[in-house]
Amino acid sequence: MEHDGMIQAAGERIRGAANVVVVTGAGVSAESGIDTYRGAGGLWEKHDVNEVATASALRRDPAKVWRFLLLLREHIAAASPNAAHRAIAALEDRVATVRVITQNIDGLHQAAGSRTVLEIHGNVREARDPETGAIHALGELDLERLPPLCPRTGRVLRPNVLYFEEAYDPEIMGLASRWVRQAEVILIVGTSGMVPTPYFLAWEGKSAGAFVIDVNLDRSAPMFTFGTELADLFLQGKAGVVLPQVVALI
Numbered sequence: 001m002e003h004d005g006m007i008q009a010a011g012e013r014i015r016g017a018a019n020v021v022v023v024t025g026a027g028v029s030a031e032s033g034i035d036t037y038r039g040a041g042g043l044w045e046k047h048d049v050n051e052v053a054t055a056s057a058l059r060r061d062p063a064k065v066w067r068f069l070l071l072l073r074e075h076i077a078a079a080s081p082n083a084a085h086r087a088i089a090a091l092e093d094r095v096a097t098v099r100v101i102t103q104n105i106d107g108l109h110q111a112a113g114s115r116t117v118l119e120i121h122g123n124v125r126e127a128r129d130p131e132t133g134a135i136h137a138l139g140e141l142d143l144e145r146l147p148p149l150c151p152r153t154g155r156v157l158r159p160n161v162l163y164f165e166e167a168y169d170p171e172i173m174g175l176a177s178r179w180v181r182q183a184e185v186i187l188i189v190g191t192s193g194m195v196p197t198p199y200f201l202a203w204e205g206k207s208a209g210a211f212v213i214d215v216n217l218d219r220s221a222p223m224f225t226f227g228t229e230l231a232d233l234f235l236q237g238k239a240g241v242v243l244p245q246v247v248a249l250i
Contacts, residue, residue, distance in 0.1 A: 003235075007242070010213050010233055011249025017184040019097040021205065022088050023198040025191025027216065029104050031240045032079040055165035058158060063146040069159045070143065073124040076105075081112035084189065084239035087247045089113035094250040099179050103195060105161055118179070120172055120197065126160035129153070135160060168197070180205030188231070189215045190239045202230055215242050 014020055026034075051057055052068035081089075089112040091098045100109050100117045105124050109117045127136045129150055136157060141148040147156050162168065180186060186205045191198045206212050214231035217238065235242050 007245050010246045015250045020095050020185045021183040022100045022187040024102045024189045027190025028084050031082040055163050066146040081108045082240045084243050085112035087243035101176050122161040127157035128160040181208040183210045186210045186212045
């Protein structure tokens with residue numbers, strides 16, 4: 001009964017809001033069969049992160065980094081949006097402004113119908129010119145040769161993904177910061193907190209007056225970093241189970 005009451009409280013809080021931001025991590029996509037990065041069975045148990053997902057590796061052996069990216073892209077291509085993705089997309093029919101900030105690079109939020117998505121770690125659909133920042137869809141490139149080249153300039157392209165040892169794009173994070181400061185409700189969904197960025201964003205939004213709802217399998221340590229619990233409401237469970245219940249009440 002307590003859990004049902006919290007589900008209802010979450011639905012009521014979101015129903016009364018005009019601006020909601022949803023911040024998502026790998027746990028959302030895990031329910032679509034996409035491996036998480038950390039923990040048992042995660043990608044970093046199967047691949048050496050230092051060889052395939054760092055800025056150093058990209059400089060040292062860009063072809064190897066690209067091969068891993070394309071392998072990951074194939075893995076993602078076999079996945080479909082799950083109930084959590086669909087519930088988040090459905091919020092747009094119920095709340096005036098819904099924005100999604102995601103760590104995920106798989107594009108499943110957009111596939112589910114979410115229209116306003118900020119991919120703070122980039123995505124597997126694009127390459128980027130490291131000199132100009134120009135973006136190229138992978139479907140337009142010759143991927144038989146790695147690393148691929150810009151068809152117009154001949155310059156070597158890199159994946160449009162944020163790697164370890166790299167800083168966040170300040171423009172992207174500036175936009176994320178504006179979104180959370182404007183939000184009345186912030187939902188944090190499916191992130192372990194090992195990468196603290198979603199929680200820092202939520203703290204920023206909370207400091208500006210947002211109500212924070214955390215949907216996760218377990219409470220995450222960063223929630224207590226500042227001596228008080230971040231979430232105003234914690235809903236324990238799988239996002240694909242919890243979120244459809246919440247959205248049904250809005």
